Amino acid sequence: MANKVQNGQRIVYQTDASGVYVGESLADPDPKNNEQWLIPAGCVEIKPPAMPRGKKAQWVGYKWKLIDM
Template sequence: MDTKTVYQLDDQGRYVGKTVADRSPLETDVWLMPSGCITQAPPRAPAGKVARWDGQAWLLEDAN
């Protein structure tokens, strides 16, 4: 597989959607991560909530 699903965050750490990272053509087992992305999938947010990454874990917060 030459791509990997990663999860895009906004500047406040809120989940905004999925995107892909590409495998590095120069290094084995290294992925070229788009800026603001992480590999840990967010939880499903119920109505009125948003998922926010705090740097270590996902939090569910009220949507603004």
């Protein structure tokens, strides 16, 4: 299911509890601070790399890492 980006939203990248990429989500602007975003828990703003067959992307604190499935 694809997210439809509404005006003022941005796409972020959802991970599970292990940091494994599971899909896209949406972040809304913070109504109290226009320079900040309300990013859902477990999401990061950096797009994961292309994943070759047999690999998945895992967020490791500050970057994506490709791991075996």
